[in-house]
Structures are given as structure tokens and as C-alpha cells.
Amino acid sequence: MLRNSKNIKLSLILQHFKAKHSSVVLEKIRERLENGPSFQDFIQNPEHSREELSNEFDGKLRREKGDKERLRLPKWLKTPIPLGKNYDQIKSQLRDLKLSTVCEEARCPNIGECWGGGKHGTQTATIMLMGDTCTRGCRFCSVKTARIPPPLDPKEPVNTAIAIASWGLDYIVLTSVDRDDLSDGGSKHIAETISEIKKRNPVIFVECLAPDFRGNHECIERIALSGVDVYAHNIETVEKLTPFVRDRRAEYRQSLKCLETIKKINPNLVTKSSIMLGLGETDEQVEQTLKDLKEAKVDCITLGQYMQPTKRHLSVIEYVTPEKFKHWEKRGEEMGFLYTASGPLVRSSYKAGEFFITSILKKRQNASADKKD
Numbered sequence: 001m002l003r004n005s006k007n008i009k010l011s012l013i014l015q016h017f018k019a020k021h022s023s024v025v026l027e028k029i030r031e032r033l034e035n036g037p038s039f040q041d042f043i044q045n046p047e048h049s050r051e052e053l054s055n056e057f058d059g060k061l062r063r064e065k066g067d068k069e070r071l072r073l074p075k076w077l078k079t080p081i082p083l084g085k086n087y088d089q090i091k092s093q094l095r096d097l098k099l100s101t102v103c104e105e106a107r108c109p110n111i112g113e114c115w116g117g118g119k120h121g122t123q124t125a126t127i128m129l130m131g132d133t134c135t136r137g138c139r140f141c142s143v144k145t146a147r148i149p150p151p152l153d154p155k156e157p158v159n160t161a162i163a164i165a166s167w168g169l170d171y172i173v174l175t176s177v178d179r180d181d182l183s184d185g186g187s188k189h190i191a192e193t194i195s196e197i198k199k200r201n202p203v204i205f206v207e208c209l210a211p212d213f214r215g216n217h218e219c220i221e222r223i224a225l226s227g228v229d230v231y232a233h234n235i236e237t238v239e240k241l242t243p244f245v246r247d248r249r250a251e252y253r254q255s256l257k258c259l260e261t262i263k264k265i266n267p268n269l270v271t272k273s274s275i276m277l278g279l280g281e282t283d284e285q286v287e288q289t290l291k292d293l294k295e296a297k298v299d300c301i302t303l304g305q306y307m308q309p310t311k312r313h314l315s316v317i318e319y320v321t322p323e324k325f326k327h328w329e330k331r332g333e334e335m336g337f338l339y340t341a342s343g344p345l346v347r348s349s350y351k352a353g354e355f356f357i358t359s360i361l362k363k364r365q366n367a368s369a370d371k372k373d
Contacts (some may be wrong), residue, residue: 002076006076009049015275016099016210017067022126024226029273031079033276039075042231061318061319061320061321062318062319063315063316063317065369071316071318071319076113100245103238114201127160127164127172127173127174127175128143128175128176128177129156129160129174129175129176129177129178129186129189129190129193130152130156130177130179130186130189130190131149131152131153131177132144132177133145133146133149133150134146134149134177134178134179135147135148135149135177135178135180135181136178136180136246136247136249136250137247138236138245138246138247139244139245139246139313140236140237140245140246140276140279140309140313140314141309141313142309142313143177147181148181149153149177149181152179152182152186152189156189156193157189157192157193157195157196157198159199160174160193160196161193161196161197161199161200163198164197164200164201164204164298165197165200165201169204170203170204170205171204171207172197172204172206172207173207173208173209174190174193174194174206174207174208174209175208175209175210176190176209176210176211176345177211177252178247178249178351179211180249182215183212184213184216184218184219184222185211185214185216185219186211186219186222186277187210187213187216187219187220187222187223188222190208190210190222190223190226191223191226192204193221193318194208194223194225194227194228195201195226198227205229205361206227206228206229206230206232207228207229207230207231207272208223208226208228208230208231208232209233209234209272210223210232210233211229211233211260212233212250212254212255214249214254214313215257215258217261220261220262220265221254221261221265222257223297224262224265224266224269225265225266228269229269229361230269230270230271230272230300230361231262231266231269231271231272232271232273232274233258233259233262233269233271233272233273234255234274234275235252235255235256235259235273235274235275235289235292235293236250236255236271236274236275236276236340237275237276237279237281237289238252238275238281238282238286238289239252239253239285239288239289239292240281240285240290241279241280241281241285244314245276245279245314255273256292256296257288259271259273259293259296259297259298260296260297263296263297268364269309270299270300270338270360270361271296271297271298271299271300272298272299272300272301272302273293273298273300273301273302274301274302274303274304275289275290275301275302275303276304276305276306277302277303277304277305277315277318277320277324277328278305278306278316278318278319278320278324279306279314279316280317280318281318286303287331290328290331290332290335291335292335294335294336294337298341299337299338299360300337300338300339300341301332301337301339301341302340302341302342302344303325303328303329303332303340303341303343304342304343304344304345304346305319305320305325305344305345319344320344322343322344325342325343325346326342327343328340328342329341329342329343337362338360350351
């Protein structure tokens, strides 16, 4: 009993010390990020400036009310066809293990670069847990939907961990479909997967883009305490457009509450969220969304262009220029987010983001080790 009391007192002292020096640690993290490669080093078309790309395009960037014709794709959004040995290798392995990826299901435009390795030779893939069928029907998403999807694959946590261990990565992103048909929303399945990954490679950083679990505290807590390093949940769009863009069960305020809850449960976690632009939002609405995310203590944000996956989904209202994305990147930095990625082809999981967040996590680990010494 005495030993437990001492442990509790020591824990409280360490927590107090950590809180006292958190601002110093964050400043050191920002210094490291500033001295590393810039976000521009990772995006495609590096030989062209944002201004040159915008000036080259003479088409229409915004649909006016009543327009039925689809907008022509600007040059800065055109990506190469997926090819190469690395791409084929990842695709084959995922099929053998019966794993799904959001890269394919969401028709991500960066799949060729991420799976193929790109100029940096770094292969990344975002594993989508709990199958390829979602219980929600968001109007921007191309993932299949059903009221009652097929049952969970009990082998998926282990198979996922095996695949990730063989890739030799130091950062992996997990996401999932929504499973409102399950009493725990699939949170136990996700937590088990994270545990299996960490068991095989304790030093790997795991980011999990998780559902809102209808705001269930127990489910959110299960993921927050699972060993995950980055807990992401996407706000997706501005509050006014949320009822038209997302499933009716995915509420704007519920997503904010989810992000707030994560930080209350585990303040040490890096939290992350993402916004799509081009759905008809105003600058004022985007600004307010950033303020809401900051108030929810979100650490990292990404802003990217909405791309219509099929004719059945929401049409693109506007192709946002690279200059405007640069503006939002600057605003994120001014508002004090730990990391802001803003660009036409940026997605919530993207290797440039993974590089910067890895730097943050390593820095925090080193700071924690120094304090123990």
C-alpha cells in the first residue's frame, strides 16, 4: 500500500513537471520542424511554383448556381497513373491477406506516389480496418455502404500486424469504416489491431483515423489508451455544410466533442483532423472551423481539395487554387497548430504529414527520456 502511495505521488510530480515545461518542449519541436525539409519538398510538381500552376490554367474554377456542367480538372490536380514494382508488391500482399485500404476505396489521387514510393522511395499505405463496407452514407465518400455489413474478420488484427511488420516502416496509418451496427462501434477490434502491431514492432508509430463512435466515451477511451501515438478524427467540412455533406449521424459538434474527449483522456496524444475544400464553403466558415479545432486542442490539421469520386457523389463546387491553400497553411501556423498541411492533393493521411509528425513524436520521446534521467 505504501509503495502504491509513493508511485501515485511520483506520478503526480512527473505530471506537474511535464505540464510546467510543455511550452518549452513545443518550441523545441517547432524549431526542429523549421530546420527540416519543407512540406513543399514532398508534394508533386516541385519544378513548378504554385503561382505558375495557377497561371497555366485558363478554365473555370467555380460552378455558379444552376450550372450543370462539371468543372475541368486543373493541371495541379492531375496525377500519374499508378505503376511500378513497389505498387504491385503492396497490392498483391494486401490481396493475399484480405486487407482493405482507404487508398483504393476512397480513390485517393496519391495512391501511385504513396504505394510506388515516389521520389523519396518511401512506401506507405493506409489500412482500412473492419472490411470495405460502411454503415454510413456520406455524400463525398466512395466506400460501399450497407445497414448491416459482413461480420468482422477475427484474423484481421493479426494479419494487419504481419503485413505492417514485413514492410519495415516506422510510421503506419490505420483507418476504418463506421460500424454503427456493432455495440462498441468496432473499437475493441481497432484497439486489438494497434496492440498486435505494437507487439511486433514496439518502436513503430501508429496513427489511427477513427470514427466518432456516436460520441461514446468508453469507445473513444479504448482507442486513446490502446498504445496509439496519433489519434485522428476528421471534421471533414464546415458546420453549415455538414448536414449536406456527411451522413446525418456524423454531426459537426459531435466530432468536435470527440476530439476534445481524446485530449481529456490522454493529454499526451497527438490529435489530428482534416477539412475538405471546394464544397461551397466560405473563407469565414473555414476560419471558424480552424478556430473550433484549435479550441478542441487539436494539434495537427490538413486541408485538401474535395474530388468527386463518381457521378453519384457531390459535385465539386470549386477548385481551390494553390495560392488559397498556401493562405490556409499560413493561418494554421499563425493560430499555433503544431503542424498544418494545406494543398490541393493533401489528404488526411499523406507521407509528408507522416514525416513531420514522426519528428514530433520522436522529440517527445526524447524529452520524456531526458526527464526520467
